[in-house]
Amino acid sequence: MEKAIKKYFPIFILPTMIAFAIGFVAPFLLGIYLSFCKFTTVTDAKFIGISNYKKILGDPVFIHSLWYTALFTLVSVILINVLAFIVALLLTKGIKGTNIFRTVFFMPNLIGGIILGYIWQLLLNGILAHFQRTLTYSSTYGFWGLIILMCWQQVGYMMIIYISGIQSIPGELTEAAKIDGASSRQVLKNVTLPMLMPSITICTFLTLTNGFKLFDQNLALTNGAPSRMSEMLALNIYNTFYGRTGYEGVGQAKAVVFFLIVVIIALVQNKLTRSREVQQ
Amino acid sequence: MKLKKEFAVLVSATMITGMFAGCGNSNDKGNSKPKSEDAKSSGDGKVYYLNFKPEQADQWVELAKTYTDETGVDVQVQTAASGTYESTLKSEMAKDEPPTLFQVNGPVGLKSWKDYCYDLSDSQIYKDLSSDDYALKDGDTVQGIAYVIETYGLVYNKAILNKYFKLPDAEVKSIDELNNFDALKKTADGIQAHKDDLGVEGAFTSAGMDSSSDWRFKTHLANLPIYYEYKDKGIDSTDAIEGSYLDDYKNIWDLYIKDSTCKPSMLSSKTGEDAASEFALGEAVFYQNGTWAYNDVKDMEVADEDMGMLPIYIGVKGEEDQGLCTGSENYWCVNKNADQEDIQATLDFMAWVVESDDGRDMLANEMGFVTPFTTFDEYLPSNPLVKANDDYTKDGKKPVSWNFTTMPSETWKNDLGSALLEYAQGTGKWDAVKTAFVDNWATEYQASNAE
Numbered sequence: 001m002e003k004a005i006k007k008y009f010p011i012f013i014l015p016t017m018i019a020f021a022i023g024f025v026a027p028f029l030l031g032i033y034l035s036f037c038k039f040t041t042v043t044d045a046k047f048i049g050i051s052n053y054k055k056i057l058g059d060p061v062f063i064h065s066l067w068y069t070a071l072f073t074l075v076s077v078i079l080i081n082v083l084a085f086i087v088a089l090l091l092t093k094g095i096k097g098t099n100i101f102r103t104v105f106f107m108p109n110l111i112g113g114i115i116l117g118y119i120w121q122l123l124l125n126g127i128l129a130h131f132q133r134t135l136t137y138s139s140t141y142g143f144w145g146l147i148i149l150m151c152w153q154q155v156g157y158m159m160i161i162y163i164s165g166i167q168s169i170p171g172e173l174t175e176a177a178k179i180d181g182a183s184s185r186q187v188l189k190n191v192t193l194p195m196l197m198p199s200i201t202i203c204t205f206l207t208l209t210n211g212f213k214l215f216d217q218n219l220a221l222t223n224g225a226p227s228r229m230s231e232m233l234a235l236n237i238y239n240t241f242y243g244r245t246g247y248e249g250v251g252q253a254k255a256v257v258f259f260l261i262v263v264i265i266a267l268v269q270n271k272l273t274r275s276r277e278v279q280q
Numbered sequence: 281m282k283l284k285k286e287f288a289v290l291v292s293a294t295m296i297t298g299m300f301a302g303c304g305n306s307n308d309k310g311n312s313k314p315k316s317e318d319a320k321s322s323g324d325g326k327v328y329y330l331n332f333k334p335e336q337a338d339q340w341v342e343l344a345k346t347y348t349d350e351t352g353v354d355v356q357v358q359t360a361a362s363g364t365y366e367s368t369l370k371s372e373m374a375k376d377e378p379p380t381l382f383q384v385n386g387p388v389g390l391k392s393w394k395d396y397c398y399d400l401s402d403s404q405i406y407k408d409l410s411s412d413d414y415a416l417k418d419g420d421t422v423q424g425i426a427y428v429i430e431t432y433g434l435v436y437n438k439a440i441l442n443k444y445f446k447l448p449d450a451e452v453k454s455i456d457e458l459n460n461f462d463a464l465k466k467t468a469d470g471i472q473a474h475k476d477d478l479g480v481e482g483a484f485t486s487a488g489m490d491s492s493s494d495w496r497f498k499t500h501l502a503n504l505p506i507y508y509e510y511k512d513k514g515i516d517s518t519d520a521i522e523g524s525y526l527d528d529y530k531n532i533w534d535l536y537i538k539d540s541t542c543k544p545s546m547l548s549s550k551t552g553e554d555a556a557s558e559f560a561l562g563e564a565v566f567y568q569n570g571t572w573a574y575n576d577v578k579d580m581e582v583a584d585e586d587m588g589m590l591p592i593y594i595g596v597k598g599e600e601d602q603g604l605c606t607g608s609e610n611y612w613c614v615n616k617n618a619d620q621e622d623i624q625a626t627l628d629f630m631a632w633v634v635e636s637d638d639g640r641d642m643l644a645n646e647m648g649f650v651t652p653f654t655t656f657d658e659y660l661p662s663n664p665l666v667k668a669n670d671d672y673t674k675d676g677k678k679p680v681s682w683n684f685t686t687m688p689s690e691t692w693k694n695d696l697g698s699a700l701l702e703y704a705q706g707t708g709k710w711d712a713v714k715t716a717f718v719d720n721w722a723t724e725y726q727a728s729n730a731e
Contacts, residue, residue, distance in 0.1 A: 132546060226548065226698055227698035227702060239694075245728045
C-alpha cells in the first residue's frame, strides 16, 4: 500500500500541480516580468528596466499605507488570536449548546469580504450617525471599523483551529498536572499553551498574512477615504494600477515589493513561533 | 509526530480556506462575462461592444439582438459595472477575443488606448457626424467618435421654487431673476430658512461624497473654474492650472454643503441614490446632475413638467449669459488589433445604429440620448432636461464646454474629492483643496506624460 502510494503519487498530485502552475506560478512570474515594463494590457508590454521601482520611492502615500497596514496587522493579529483562544477555551468546557455556539461563531466566514464590508459600513454608519459622524470622517474610525469587521469575520475560523488543538491534548497530561496540584491557571500556562503551539503557529500565520493582504473589506468599508488615509497596501496597489495613465507598471512593481515584505514577515513569524513548539 | 500534526492542521486549514475562497470569489464575479463561444456566429465578422453606461445596459443588449436577427451578425454587448470600465477594459483587451468596439472618455482616456484605435476617418459613421468637435483626432486620423451629447446643470423642482417665489420675504421673485450666483445664494438661503413652510429638507440635495456621487463635484463642478480659466487664456488644455477661479468654486461648494438636506459631517456616506431620491421625492429643490439622471427621477413625486435645469452659477462676471454644461465623455473607438472581418462588422454595426430606424429609435427614445449625428433630425428625446438645454441654446446662452476631460488623471480627481470632503466636514482647510487643484495638476500631468 505504502509503496503503491509512493509510486503513483505524481499522478495523484498532477491535477493540483497543473492548477497551481496555471493559477499561481504563471501569473506570478508574468507579474514579476511586468513590474519591469510599461504596458496598458498585459499582453503587450515594453521592457523599461527598474524605473517603475524608482517611482515607488517618491510615493508618500505608499509609505503611509505600509505603516497603516503594519499597525492594522499587529492589532488584528493580537485581538483575533486572543479572542479566538478565549472562545475556544470556553467552548471546550462542555457548556450546553456548544455545537450551536461553534456554528454561530463560524458563520461569518461564509460571507464574502465585499458583502461583509458593505454590511458593516451600514451598521457602523448607522451607529455613528447618532453622533453626526461617518466611518470615513477620519482614518481612525476606518481603522477600528476594519478591526471590528476582521475580528467578527475571523475569530470563528481561528476558534475552530484552536478547538481542534485543545481537543487533541491528551487528557492524561491535564489530569496528571491536576493531581500534582496545579491550579487551572497553571494548567493553562504550562500544559495547554505549550501543547497548542502548532495551532498558534498556524493561526498567527493566517491572521498575519490575512491582515497584510486585506483588500475586499478595505475597498468596501472605506475605500481608502478620507484622502487615502485608510488605504491599505493591497488597495494602494490597485489604485496605483488604475489611477494614472502609464502607471500600470508601477502598481505591478509595488505588488512585487509587497510580496517580498509579506514573505519575509511570514518566514520570521514562522521561525519564531515554531521554535517554541514542544515535542509531544 | 509534531510535524505530522502540524501538517494535518495546515492541510485542513488550507482546505477550508480554499472552500471559502471559492465562496468569496463568486460574489465578486457578479459581472462575469458569458463566453462568446456560447453564441452561434453566422456571417464573417463578430462585434463585441464593451459598453460604458450601465444605465442603458439592457437597451444595448436588446438592440444587439435586433441587429443579429436582421443580419445574422453576432453582436455581443457587455457592460462594465459602474466605475470599473477602465479595469474591465484592460483585462478584456488582453483576452483572445478582445472588444472590437470600446469607449474612451476623452483626450486623457485616449492616451492609454491610442495604440489600439482604428482610424475611423473613412468610416460611414464619421461621415454622419455633424461636426468635427465631436471627434477625437490625432493629426488626420480619427480615433474616437462621440455618440452622445450630454448636459448637466442644476436640476430644480419648479413647483417648490414657485412656492418660494410667492413667499412674502422672498428676495428673488421669479426664475428670470435667478441668473447669477448672488440670486442663487439668496434663493437657496431663503429656501433653507423656510424649509418647514415649503415642506422640504433643504435647498440642495445632499452633496454626497460616496464614490457613486463624488464625481458630481470633483469632476463636473470642478469643470466650471477650469472652463473660465481656459476661456480667459484662450486655451483648451494645460499642463499647469492656476486656479484663478477657485474662490468661486469655494462659494458654490459652501452653498451646496450649507443649504443642504444633511449636515456636512454626514457627507462621506451619502450616495448618488440618496441625492436622486431626495430630489425625486420633493425633499430638496436643487440637484446638480445631468440629462442622464432623468431616468432615475422620473415617474415619482416630481412631474416631468416640474423639472427644469439651471446653469451652475459660481459668481463669475457676466455669467448671466452662461448656459448649461454640454459635451461628451463617451467616444466610440474601434479596436484595430481585432480581425479585419470583425472590424468591418463593427463599422457596419455602428453605421446601422445611427442610420436604421430601429437603431435611431432605440438611441433617441429608449436610451434618451442626444446624438451628434446628422441622421437624427427627427429623433429627439422626450427628456425634459434635454428640452431645458434646447431652450437655453435658443435664448442665445453660451454653453459651457466639458473641459474636465483634460483633467490629468484619476488620481487628481480623487485627491480633489478627498480634499473637498475634508473641507466640508471640517477636518481639512480650503488650502488643501487649492493644493489638490493647482499643485497636483502639475505633478499629475508630469507623472502621466513622462516617458
